[in-house]
Amino acid sequence: MAVITRAGRARPRSAGFELGVWYLIRLSGLALFVLALGHFSITHFVSDPAEQTSEWIFDQRWSGLFWRTLDWLMLQMVVFHAFLGMRTVLSDYLRGGWRTAILMVLYLLAFLVFVMGTVAVMSMPVGLVR
Numbered sequence: 451m452a453v454i455t456r457a458g459r460a461r462p463r464s465a466g467f468e469l470g471v472w473y474l475i476r477l478s479g480l481a482l483f484v485l486a487l488g489h490f491s492i493t494h495f496v497s498d499p500a501e502q503t504s505e506w507i508f509d510q511r512w513s514g515l516f517w518r519t520l521d522w523l524m525l526q527m528v529v530f531h532a533f534l535g536m537r538t539v540l541s542d543y544l545r546g547g548w549r550t551a552i553l554m555v556l557y558l559l560a561f562l563v564f565v566m567g568t569v570a571v572m573s574m575p576v577g578l579v580r
Contacts, residue, residue, distance in 0.1 A: 471534060478531040485524040512574060522571040526564060533560040 462468040493499065511517050533556060540552055 471537070475531060475534045475538070478527050478534065482524070482527045482531055485520070485527060489521070489524055508574070512571075518571055518574075522568065525567045525571065529560060529563050529567060533557075533563075 461472055493502070512521070536556055537553060540549060540556065544552060
């Protein structure tokens, strides 16, 4: 059994799936920090926020695959990090069949949110006709 510290959930002692999840939640948090800081810097320092309208997002920001991919990656890291965190919380407090059932619902919900985010970002037409 792992020792709980004030620093958060302790690293699992056995190698395997739980250790992988422990590392993934930390890596996704680090990726979110970098992506969110980059997004904030680009949105508020590089570009003028007073000129950012929905037309600007469609015509300038999302006209290229790079910016769409960057925004999609940030969105998916949020989804991934949030659902891994919920998985950890549910695993801490639930046991037996309830845990299995609720985790399956959580995985299904994570997959649906992942697909919906991908469709929303990647299927928007480039340079909307007005």
